[in-house]
Amino acid sequence: MSKYIIPFEECSREHLDLVGGKNASLGMLVSGGMPVPHGFALTIEAYKDIVHFNNLDKKIEAIILKADPNDSDSTLKASKDARELFIEGAVFSGAMKNEIKESYQALEKKYGVDNLPVAVRSSAVGEDAPDASFAGQHDSYLWVRGIDNVLTKIIECLSSLFTQRAIVYRASKGFQIVPAISVGVQKMVRPRSAGVMFTLNPITGDRSRVAIESVWGVGETLVAGEVNPDGFLVDKIFFSIKERKLGTKLIERVVDEVEGTKKLEVEEGRQNQPSLSDEEVIYLAKLGQKIEQYYKKPQDIEFAVEKEAAFPESIFIVQSRPETVWSRKKKAETKLSAMEYIAKDLKEGLKL
Amino acid sequence: MAEKKASFPKMSEIKTPEGAEGWQEIYASYHIPGELKEEEDNSFWFLDSIHKPKVVYPFDTYDMESWGRSSSETSSWLFEIPATLGCDQRIVNGYLYVHSSTINDPELIKQRLKVFTERADFYFNHWTELLELRKARIYEMNRTLENLDFSWPTKEESEKHVYDITSQIKIPPGLRIISNYNKLIDLIYEAWAYHFEFCNPGYAAYLGFYDFCKQHFPDISDIELSGMVSGVTVEMYKPQEYLIELTELAAKLNLQDTFLKFKGLSSEKLEEFFKVLKETEEGKSWIKRLDEIKDPWFNVSTGRGYTWTEYTWLDDLSIPIGVIIEYLERTEQGKSIVRPLAEVEERRDKLVTVYRSLFNSDQDRDIFDKLREVAVAAYQFVEGHQFYLDNWFHQAMYHAVKRLGKTIRDSGLIDDVNDIFYLHRFELSSLVYETMVNYAVGFPVSNGDRWRAKIEKRKKIMAVLEKWQPPPALGPVPEKVTDPNTRMLWGVTSETIDRWQEQMGAAGTGESNIIKGVGGSPGTVVGRARVITDVSQIGELQEGEILVAPSTEPSWSYAFVKIAGTVTDIGGVMSHAAIVCREYGLPAVTGVGFGTRVIKSGQMIEVRGDEGIVRILDKGDKE
Numbered sequence: 001m002s003k004y005i006i007p008f009e010e011c012s013r014e015h016l017d018l019v020g021g022k023n024a025s026l027g028m029l030v031s032g033g034m035p036v037p038h039g040f041a042l043t044i045e046a047y048k049d050i051v052h053f054n055n056l057d058k059k060i061e062a063i064i065l066k067a068d069p070n071d072s073d074s075t076l077k078a079s080k081d082a083r084e085l086f087i088e089g090a091v092f093s094g095a096m097k098n099e100i101k102e103s104y105q106a107l108e109k110k111y112g113v114d115n116l117p118v119a120v121r122s123s124a125v126g127e128d129a130p131d132a133s134f135a136g137q138h139d140s141y142l143w144v145r146g147i148d149n150v151l152t153k154i155i156e157c158l159s160s161l162f163t164q165r166a167i168v169y170r171a172s173k174g175f176q177i178v179p180a181i182s183v184g185v186q187k188m189v190r191p192r193s194a195g196v197m198f199t200l201n202p203i204t205g206d207r208s209r210v211a212i213e214s215v216w217g218v219g220e221t222l223v224a225g226e227v228n229p230d231g232f233l234v235d236k237i238f239f240s241i242k243e244r245k246l247g248t249k250l251i252e253r254v255v256d257e258v259e260g261t262k263k264l265e266v267e268e269g270r271q272n273q274p275s276l277s278d279e280e281v282i283y284l285a286k287l288g289q290k291i292e293q294y295y296k297k298p299q300d301i302e303f304a305v306e307k308e309a310a311f312p313e314s315i316f317i318v319q320s321r322p323e324t325v326w327s328r329k330k331k332a333e334t335k336l337s338a339m340e341y342i343a344k345d346l347k348e349g350l351k352l
Numbered sequence: 353m354a355e356k357k358a359s360f361p362k363m364s365e366i367k368t369p370e371g372a373e374g375w376q377e378i379y380a381s382y383h384i385p386g387e388l389k390e391e392e393d394n395s396f397w398f399l400d401s402i403h404k405p406k407v408v409y410p411f412d413t414y415d416m417e418s419w420g421r422s423s424s425e426t427s428s429w430l431f432e433i434p435a436t437l438g439c440d441q442r443i444v445n446g447y448l449y450v451h452s453s454t455i456n457d458p459e460l461i462k463q464r465l466k467v468f469t470e471r472a473d474f475y476f477n478h479w480t481e482l483l484e485l486r487k488a489r490i491y492e493m494n495r496t497l498e499n500l501d502f503s504w505p506t507k508e509e510s511e512k513h514v515y516d517i518t519s520q521i522k523i524p525p526g527l528r529i530i531s532n533y534n535k536l537i538d539l540i541y542e543a544w545a546y547h548f549e550f551c552n553p554g555y556a557a558y559l560g561f562y563d564f565c566k567q568h569f570p571d572i573s574d575i576e577l578s579g580m581v582s583g584v585t586v587e588m589y590k591p592q593e594y595l596i597e598l599t600e601l602a603a604k605l606n607l608q609d610t611f612l613k614f615k616g617l618s619s620e621k622l623e624e625f626f627k628v629l630k631e632t633e634e635g636k637s638w639i640k641r642l643d644e645i646k647d648p649w650f651n652v653s654t655g656r657g658y659t660w661t662e663y664t665w666l667d668d669l670s671i672p673i674g675v676i677i678e679y680l681e682r683t684e685q686g687k688s689i690v691r692p693l694a695e696v697e698e699r700r701d702k703l704v705t706v707y708r709s710l711f712n713s714d715q716d717r718d719i720f721d722k723l724r725e726v727a728v729a730a731y732q733f734v735e736g737h738q739f740y741l742d743n744w745f746h747q748a749m750y751h752a753v754k755r756l757g758k759t760i761r762d763s764g765l766i767d768d769v770n771d772i773f774y775l776h777r778f779e780l781s782s783l784v785y786e787t788m789v790n791y792a793v794g795f796p797v798s799n800g801d802r803w804r805a806k807i808e809k810r811k812k813i814m815a816v817l818e819k820w821q822p823p824p825a826l827g828p829v830p831e832k833v834t835d836p837n838t839r840m841l842w843g844v845t846s847e848t849i850d851r852w853q854e855q856m857g858a859a860g861t862g863e864s865n866i867i868k869g870v871g872g873s874p875g876t877v878v879g880r881a882r883v884i885t886d887v888s889q890i891g892e893l894q895e896g897e898i899l900v901a902p903s904t905e906p907s908w909s910y911a912f913v914k915i916a917g918t919v920t921d922i923g924g925v926m927s928h929a930a931i932v933c934r935e936y937g938l939p940a941v942t943g944v945g946f947g948t949r950v951i952k953s954g955q956m957i958e959v960r961g962d963e964g965i966v967r968i969l970d971k972g973d974k975e
Binding site: 201204205206207208210233235236237238240244263336337338339340341343345346347348349350351352 | 469
């Protein structure tokens with residue numbers, strides 16, 4: 001690790017302020033032995049030095065603070081101006097560029113692929129990343145190949161600190177200064193299927209179950225609600241599939257070299273086929289339980305199944321964060337004794 | 353769930369099938385509907401196909417009313433189950449329907465709740481002690497029944513009666529029969545009292561555990577719940593375990609060849625079998641062990657135990673020995689016969705460990721432990737009583753009744769020993785008296801023609817009723833069920849009622865190929881169905897077939913080693929079929945309602961134990 005770069009396997013909770021929640025979480029997953037695509041984080045120090053050495057900080061702050069958060073046109077213009085200014089003005093120092101290059105090459109070497117396709121994603125830091133609700137405010141760039149493209153996309157990704165949404169959000173929270181941002185560069189998975197897994201049943205809150213939803217292609221269509229996903233409910237004791245609901249998946253979003261991802265129609269024969277095999281579902285559920293035990297909290301996990309790899313090497317965890325809905329609910333403890341409980345039950349009976 | 357469910361037919365709407373007119377006269381008047389027509393029509397009744405799946409014999413109504421009374425008084429005053437009084441019974445076209453009552457007055461419920469809590473708490477704290485006491489009494493009752501004497505005094509006895517001056521009071525000899533008949537009647541009631549003394553609080557405890565877990569883990573399945581209390585070795589499994597022991601002993605003594613020569617052993621060949629065995633020392637020592645075991649452990653009925661048409665392994669040793677021969681053959685083929693109890697225990701411990709770890713607080717975990725402890729104790733009785741009450745007691749009782757029948761037949765009042773089962777207990781009381789009079793007077797005062805006419809008519813009516821299909825339930829569906837027996841034993845839940853209603857429709861059209869029931873034992877299996885509605889058909893079961901039956905009983909256990917799964921019409925997760933299938937690791941779906949009617953022998957079916965679903969895969973017109 002250096003001032004600017006921390007490989008995922010070295011990222012941990014201690015580096016939260018340097019690499020942001022998303023990168024720290026990926027790092028923890030890697031050190032916990034979970035199958036996460038490798039990569040590295042560009043720390044906020046890198047961002048800070050870039051704006052500092054290119055004399056961008058004051059200029060950008062002026063643009064953003066000038067904007068009227070209640071005026072959509074004003075924030076849109078501020079965003080546009082700030083991003084343009086940043087992308088044009090941000091130049092890596094030689095040392096920083098070299099470090100990024102070395103790290104990218106190390107990745108290429110690790111996977112034995114030249115011009116290794118990677119995803120470049122922002123990772124928000126501190127108050128800028130209060131919870132999951134912030135997800136999606138910054139940009140991700142998929143299918144980035146070659147060091148030159150990686151460098152370009154890192155700059156673009158850093159500029160996502162000034163999206164209109166981010167500006168409005170910060171203003172609504174009353175933040176006076178523009179925070180810093182970290183970027184993650186991660187080996188790209190080319191998903192045959194992808195989805196979301198909760199280590200509890202999100203409908204009932206039952207912690208003895210793992211709920212999985214999956215679609216063909218990348219997971220964005222699921223999150224965006226564009227596709228009726230497949231759903232699976234697995235128990236954590238014997239890992240048997242208790243419920244299975246197959247969705248009719250009319251479209252899929254696949255990784256595309258030019259566009260990042262593109263939307264395709266799913267051919268009829270595959271629309272009602274399960275996007276995960278039983279074997280994959282059970283493997284994922286076990287992995288989910290492992291991650292939950294690792295974090296000691298129910299988790300909300302994103303996963304992908306690599307098209308090119310064979311099971312189980314094909315299974316990747318892309319992200320994991322604490323489940324928020326049920327975990328926040330104050331569960332009423334049973335105040336009754338066992339005997340009182342039995343009596344109460346007999347008193348009330350069973351509704352028919 | 354909240355919406356009001358549709359009603360089943362009203363009791364008064366049920367028509368008598370042609371040829372069965374006058375069936376009401378078969379039974380004691382209080383079993384016949386009509387006097388309280390309005391109440392009957394406005395109550396919810398369900399068919400008791402667990403205890404009385406067929407047309408009830410008049411004599412058996414006494415057994416039936418004994419459990420009705422015992423269960424009722426246990427709920428209504430012994431434990432004061434908070435919102436439940438007793439259960440009422442009616443016979444409709446020869447079939448038994450049960451109605452369990454619910455208390456709605458909150459003040460009364462509150463008063464009863466206090467009493468129940470104190471009393472049940474005492475029972476749970478003294479459960480093992482109390483159960484051992486009752487078991488000792490039940491064993492004693494069973495022996496009493498076995499020795500109930502209904503014979504006339506011998507010449508020696510008459511002489512002793514006259515000449516023995518030390519005999520303090522001279523009891524008229526005929527009184528022995530009347531007195532023993534009364535004793536028999538009393539013992540039946542007493543046995544059922546003990547049955548419910550433990551079943552009611554036991555089921556209540558299990559339900560408490562069940563609902564507590566459901567509250568914390570809304571998705572927990574019935575199978576997971578019962579899995580957490582199963583694997584307790586008790587009386588119910590002993591006959592089976594002794595069969596295995598005797599099999600192993602035969603192998604150890606190198607008797608395999610001798611046994612295998614008697615493959616397909618029948619009762620006629622039994623004498624020869626023992627003769628051959630006795631020729632060697634090894635054979636003799638095997639017989640010695642058999643003699644030690646067989647009484648009481650082979651007091652196992654060939655059927656449900658509840659009807660007189662059955663007999664026990666002890667009555668016909670060719671049944672258990674036939675199984676041992678089959679086991680020896682399986683062992684030689686390298687197949688397993690041992691009950692996979694270890695697997696069940698492992699499964700139970702895993703379930704308990706994982707669920708315990710998922711509680712949010714130690715307080716909840718403590719209550720879970722306590723509730724489970726009580727439920728495990730309850731489960732021991734649920735399993736164990738099937739041997740010493742359902743099987744042994746009932747068979748001892750029926751043997752006693754048959755001895756009485758022999759005395760009556762010998763006095764010329766009936767033609768066949770078993771004809772007495774066509775008379776209810778008040779009629780039988782009269783018949784016993786007439787028998788005694790005939791003896792006392794010394795020449796026939798009555799020739800029994802009145803009884804004969806009655807019995808003949810009843811046989812005809814019952815044959816007609818046997819063909820009639822009773823609806824699974826009658827009357828309006830209530831808002832809630834409070835009786836623990838109704839929930840646990842008969843498995844009456846919202847889902848059950850939905851199923852019954854669906855199936856009443858499906859049975860009419862014959863179109864549905866999916867039958868829903870209760871997930872009794874996990875796993876999925878596809879196989880050929882074998883519909884067994886009577887114990888005499890059990891020999892038809894082939895290796896790998898799926899048993900489809902109204903319900904199953906402990907004595908069928910030996911059949912479970914060769915079947916691939918089970919489907920039963922009636923029963924919840926605590927029913928025998930579910931319990932045994934879990935022990936054997938076989939998929940089971942219980943409580944499907946009309947399985948024996950919708951599924952045909954030879955059809956390929958899929959049993960999905962986890963989901964509680966049976967799918968009929970083909971039309972399979974094999975039979």
